[in-house]
Structures are given as structure tokens and as C-alpha cells.
Amino acid sequence: MGTRKELQIAVLARLEDEGRKMYSRELADIGDESSVAREVVYLKSSGLVDAAVREFDGVPHFAWASITAKGSDYINTEGTIGSELNVLTVRLHEDTVRQLLVARVRESDADESVKEKLVDQLKALPAQGIAKVAEHALDQALRNLPNAVQWLQTLL
Known part of the structure; x- marks a missing residue:
């Protein structure tokens, strides 16, 4: 063998x-x-x-x-x-995602008028819109994460 x-x-x-x-x-x-x-x-x-x-x-x-x-x-x-049986499903409520996105906008260095406009738009988005924004945000975060492969290796 x-x-x-x-x-x-x-x-x-x-x-x-x-x-x-x-x-x-x-x-x-x-x-x-x-x-x-x-x-x-x-x-x-x-x-x-x-x-x-x-x-x-x-x-x-x-x-x-x-x-x-x-x-x-x-x-x-x-x-x-x-x-x-070993499948793990992660669910994020739309309000949680919305709050995370709003917090990120408010913490940014953007002009106050731009931030308020974005916050208003995020608050007005329906659940499906928030899901789409969250999906794109995750994709962009992973694309722009320096050393993404190394980060994943240390995390996993």
C-alpha cells in the first residue's frame, strides 16, 4: 500500500x-x-x-x-x-446590515451632506435592496482586503 x-x-x-x-x-x-x-x-x-x-x-x-x-x-x-446536519446557516437581519452600513457611512471622512444623503437612501431601501448592497459590500471588502489569502489562512 x-x-x-x-x-x-x-x-x-x-x-x-x-x-x-x-x-x-x-x-x-x-x-x-x-x-x-x-x-x-x-x-x-x-x-x-x-x-x-x-x-x-x-x-x-x-x-x-x-x-x-x-x-x-x-x-x-x-x-x-x-x-x-453540519451545514451552518448565517442570517443577518436587514436592520443589522442597515445599521452596520449607516455606521460605516457616518464614520467616513465624506462631506456631511454626502453622508446624510447616503444614510437617508440606506434607510429608505427595502430588505431586498439592503441584501444586494450587503452582497456588493462584502465582495468589495474581500477584493480590497490587503493580503486576503493570507488573512483567510490565518483565520481558518
Whole structure:
């Protein structure tokens, strides 16, 4: 077997295909016993498999392993219930967005007459208009954010 990742995927795929608890001897054709055992221990610690593991003289062994729902979600590329359950929806009320935009205008260095005109226009916009302005504002903010990629990398 190739890389550790390939071995992990092979173990998960076999457990998923069989859909049952499998004994270590049944996974022997995937790779050498110690490598498979090491990956089963790792997959168990990640919550992707359930397994009966033991260590003898510093060498990991396992009696059996089975895939968990989390492991099944990980191995399946089509949409799964787990992936649907893990969706996060962020909703910003139009008034919140409107208040943020008005505050930004008021904090700007623009002329007072320009600021008041913009504030009045923002206050008069319907919800759909605020949504469109917010979408464009986010797009512009990301386009003009210095080092956007580096910022995202540190944030994520």
C-alpha cells in the first residue's frame, strides 16, 4: 500500500463496503499488520472507526474494527445526512446590515451632506435592496482586503 492516507482510505472503504465489524485478519490483505493496526488506532482516535485496540510491547494491535457514522460520511463523496446536519446557516437581519452600513457611512471622512444623503437612501431601501448592497459590500471588502489569502489562512 502507498501512503498512510491511502491506507486509511483503504481501511475505511473496506469497512464501509462490508458494513459490519471486521476482524484484523479480514483486513490483512490491505497492508502489513502493524501498518493497518497503526491506522486503525489513528482512525479510532479521529472518531472514524470503532475498534478494540491494544498495545503489546509498544506495537498497536486490534481485534476488530467497524466504521462509524462519521467515518461513513467522510468516505462517501455524495451528499450524506452528516454533511447536511453540519451545514451552518448565517442570517443577518436587514436592520443589522442597515445599521452596520449607516455606521460605516457616518464614520467616513465624506462631506456631511454626502453622508446624510447616503444614510437617508440606506434607510429608505427595502430588505431586498439592503441584501444586494450587503452582497456588493462584502465582495468589495474581500477584493480590497490587503493580503486576503493570507488573512483567510490565518483565520481558518
